[in-house]
Amino acid sequence: MNNSCETQACVACNVKNCVYHAENDMCSAGRIQVGNGAATSAKDTCCDTFKAK
Numbered sequence: 296m297n298n299s300c301e302t303q304a305c306v307a308c309n310v311k312n313c314v315y316h317a318e319n320d321m322c323s324a325g326r327i328q329v330g331n332g333a334a335t336s337a338k339d340t341c342c343d344t345f346k347a348k
Contacts, residue, residue: 314346
């Protein structure tokens with residue numbers, strides 16, 4: 296899998312206790328990693344980029 300990013304996308308996020316949480320409920324992280332490769336639904340996924348404030 297290629298981990299390089301060539302586009303910039305807006306990612307909505309309402310996790311206010313994350314260091315990447317920005318105004319207007321947006322994520323300011325330069326790269327987003329979504330985890331749980333065995334997920335079978337959206338509720339099984341998680342943001343592995345999360346860092347607590």
